[in-house]
Amino acid sequence: MRSAVSAPDYRNLTFAYARSPDQDAPRPARHPVVVVGGGPVGLTAAIDLARQGIPVLLLDEDDRLSTGSRAICFAKRTLEIFDRLGCGQRMVDKGVTWNLGKVFFRDEPVYSFNLQPDAGHQRPAFINLQQYVVEGYLLERAAEFANLEIRWKNRVTGVCQDDDGVTLEIATPEGDYRLRCDWLIAADGARSAIRGHIGQKSSGQTFRDRFLIADVRMTADLPTERWFWFDPPFHRGQSVLLHRQPDDIWRIDFQLGWDADPEIERDPERVIARVQALLGPDAAFELDWVSVYTFSCLRMDRFRHGRVLFAGDSAHGVSPFGARGANGGIQDADNLAWKLALVLRGLAPETLLDSYDGERIAAADENILNSTRSTDFITPKNEASLAFRDATLELARDCGFARRLVNSGRLSTPSTYRGSPLSSADTGPFSGAMEPGAPAADAPVRTAGRDAWLLRETGSGFTGLYFSPDAPPAETLRALRAAAGGALPLAILVLTPAGAQVPALDGMTVLEDAAGLAADRYDARPGTFYLLRPDQHVCARWRQFHGEAVQAALARATGQG
Amino acid sequence: MLTTELNIADPDGFYEALIGLHRDLTAEQSRLVNAKLVLLLANHVGDRTVLDEAMALARRGLVPSGEDRAMHAVA
Numbered sequence: 001m002r003s004a005v006s007a008p009d010y011r012n013l014t015f016a017y018a019r020s021p022d023q024d025a026p027r028p029a030r031h032p033v034v035v036v037g038g039g040p041v042g043l044t045a046a047i048d049l050a051r052q053g054i055p056v057l058l059l060d061e062d063d064r065l066s067t068g069s070r071a072i073c074f075a076k077r078t079l080e081i082f083d084r085l086g087c088g089q090r091m092v093d094k095g096v097t098w099n100l101g102k103v104f105f106r107d108e109p110v111y112s113f114n115l116q117p118d119a120g121h122q123r124p125a126f127i128n129l130q131q132y133v134v135e136g137y138l139l140e141r142a143a144e145f146a147n148l149e150i151r152w153k154n155r156v157t158g159v160c161q162d163d164d165g166v167t168l169e170i171a172t173p174e175g176d177y178r179l180r181c182d183w184l185i186a187a188d189g190a191r192s193a194i195r196g197h198i199g200q201k202s203s204g205q206t207f208r209d210r211f212l213i214a215d216v217r218m219t220a221d222l223p224t225e226r227w228f229w230f231d232p233p234f235h236r237g238q239s240v241l242l243h244r245q246p247d248d249i250w251r252i253d254f255q256l257g258w259d260a261d262p263e264i265e266r267d268p269e270r271v272i273a274r275v276q277a278l279l280g281p282d283a284a285f286e287l288d289w290v291s292v293y294t295f296s297c298l299r300m301d302r303f304r305h306g307r308v309l310f311a312g313d314s315a316h317g318v319s320p321f322g323a324r325g326a327n328g329g330i331q332d333a334d335n336l337a338w339k340l341a342l343v344l345r346g347l348a349p350e351t352l353l354d355s356y357d358g359e360r361i362a363a364a365d366e367n368i369l370n371s372t373r374s375t376d377f378i379t380p381k382n383e384a385s386l387a388f389r390d391a392t393l394e395l396a397r398d399c400g401f402a403r404r405l406v407n408s409g410r411l412s413t414p415s416t417y418r419g420s421p422l423s424s425a426d427t428g429p430f431s432g433a434m435e436p437g438a439p440a441a442d443a444p445v446r447t448a449g450r451d452a453w454l455l456r457e458t459g460s461g462f463t464g465l466y467f468s469p470d471a472p473p474a475e476t477l478r479a480l481r482a483a484a485g486g487a488l489p490l491a492i493l494v495l496t497p498a499g500a501q502v503p504a505l506d507g508m509t510v511l512e513d514a515a516g517l518a519a520d521r522y523d524a525r526p527g528t529f530y531l532l533r534p535d536q537h538v539c540a541r542w543r544q545f546h547g548e549a550v551q552a553a554l555a556r557a558t559g560q561g
Numbered sequence: 562m563l564t565t566e567l568n569i570a571d572p573d574g575f576y577e578a579l580i581g582l583h584r585d586l587t588a589e590q591s592r593l594v595n596a597k598l599v600l601l602l603a604n605h606v607g608d609r610t611v612l613d614e615a616m617a618l619a620r621r622g623l624v625p626s627g628e629d630r631a632m633h634a635v636a
């Protein structure tokens with residue numbers, strides 16, 4: 001167990017380089033999977049593979065966690081993924097929970113939104129937590145796996161692949177060495193060198209605007225909400241975004257325009273004046289970190305290149321309005337890890353990995369589309385778009401329709417993998433959001449006399465949700481058990497109405513649908529069966545359980561259908 | 562379908578009101594008023610097919626001779 005000594009200062013931690021026996025091997029040592037990059041995406045992928053029993057080697061050129069003002073907003077779906085990895089609760093305990101956003105025009109509030117209006121979800125819409133803390137917690141989780149090795153100060157300087165594997169050239173403080181691996185996950189960030197090594201690029205557009213990101217330490221009596229101003233009196237003609245982080249740190253994001261000089265804008269006195277204009281001349285605060293950014297929306301043509309799989313910022317980039325960068329990348333890892341684990345264990349053909357490409361490219365496009373639309377609203381590109389933006393903001397005071405057009409960022413939500421080759425088509429009528437490809441919805445449940453959450457009860461592989469009015473008949477139980485005992489592990493959750501008092505069932509988990517929300521959210525009737533993938537996305541559903549249909553759907557979901 | 566035949570009862574009166582809407586405004590103020598008008602009417606129409614037809618018709622024949630400043634392509 002972790003001891004209760006004071007928390008490490010994640011921002012300043014350094015990790016020692018250590019010589020590996022691989023560096024002295026006569027021939028390049030071979031590893032099943034090498035992950036390059038210890039950012040949020042690489043760490044998520046490495047942990048997810050390790051917990052599925054795959055030996056993982058993670059290489060990072062640096063010896064510290066993320067520095068400076070980077071990601072702070074981590075979305076519900078990311079927290080659910082961290083829950084799967086076994087470190088979600090820590091993130092939520094430390095993070096600042098928020099669901100509400102407010103938009104101001106000049107000095108008036110014009111619009112507010114609640115990102116999670118309905119109750120009955122374990123995780124909030126968002127927490128704010130510094131990226132280096134998220135990485136620190138992931139790293140501590142990673143350290144709990146004996147089959148996960150991390151090598152700091154190992155910079156990948158060359159990559160080449162053949163039919164049989166990938167060869168890596170690695171530079172360390174003690175010289176260079178080479179490694180072989182079956183699969184390479186390139187989570188080496190926006191400037192990915194691996195992308196270049198294999199002759200690929202990430203293309204798109206850069207927005208001609210600059211943003212000053214100031215993290216400020218202060219005790220302020222402001223609500224824990226996302227506040228966004230267009231053209232406020234304290235920063236005329238530009239926008240400002242304010243966010244609370246843990247430990248009395250606030251993120252303030254000042255739009256500067258394209259003509260601003262990043263050097264001059266970083267000058268602390270100048271930044272302090274901008275912050276004072278927002279907080280008032282008497283506000284007590286100190287600057288924690290300041291940087292100036294421009295933003296791009298980019299992506300690679302494909303994320304799978306043979307045995308090299310790109311994930312996170314190496315594969316795609318978005319502007320931060322909408323918090324879709326790290327959140328999107330973590331979902332890449334979530335999508336990739338189970339597929340790669342099945343391929344490595346010989347339970348799926350390697351063509352399964354093409355579905356990673358298809359599903360996550362569609363997701364990246366969705367993130368890029370949303371982020372581009374937000375950036376276009378925030379950074380008008382000509383007189384007409386400025387006029388439309390101001391018109392929208394002015395109308396928003398009185399007209400409901402205009403409030404919905406105000407776009408200060410459409411915040412990260414998970415993609416539904418619509419049309420995925422891994423999904424089986426509905427054979428019966430269903431309504432609601434849980435279509436094949438959708439991320440499974442959470443709901444409060446009770447099991448073995450305790451309160452629990454549906455998503456926390458899913459298995460580490462595939463999961464079947466069987467909605468049953470009471471104890472399933474013996475024949476159904478036999479069929480469910482037969483399905484669970486196939487080549488691919490399948491955890492069975494039997495969902496009963498609240499108070500149904502179904503006794504424990506051997507080899508299955510009985511859950512009471514405590515508030516009826518599971519049945520609601522899954523549009524379930526007695527006998528409805530859902531098949532969830534290891535990443536908790538729906539891949540098939542039926543009005544009645546049929547063992548053969550489930551086996552066919554499992555085959556399809558593992559690239560064998 | 563977008564109606565392009567006359568659909569307004571008092572066309573001259575409407576045109577006069579439209580011009581009157583901009584009386585004594587600067588170009589910037591007019592742009593704002595026009596933008597509000599477009600948004601209000603677009604929402605009233607609602608039908609995306611009609612809106613798309615109207616947008617295409619409004620731009621028809623124009624050779625772009627300005628330049629957007631917000632972004633540039635990167636490889």
Ligand SMILES: Cc1cc2nc3c(=O)[nH]c(=O)nc-3n(C[C@H](O)[C@H](O)[C@H](O)COP(=O)(O)OP(=O)(O)OC[C@H]3O[C@@H](n4cnc5c(N)ncnc54)[C@H](O)[C@@H]3O)c2cc1C
Pocket residue numbers: 036037038039040041042059060061062066069070071072073074131154155156157187188189190192193194213293311312313314320323324325326327328329
């Ligand atoms: C101002 C700002 C605000 C943001 N806010 C948010 C937000 O609120 N929410 C959100 O979801 N996202 C946000 N983002 C985006 C987020 O920071 C990134 O999307 C995220 O860091 C991507 O993670 P990654 O693991 O793909 O890459 P990175 O975090 O960049 O990690 C890459 C890792 O690879 C290592 N590496 C690189 N090259 C090599 C090599 N050759 N060999 C070995 N190792 C190598 C690096 O040392 C690094 O550790 C924000 C970004 C910025 C700039």
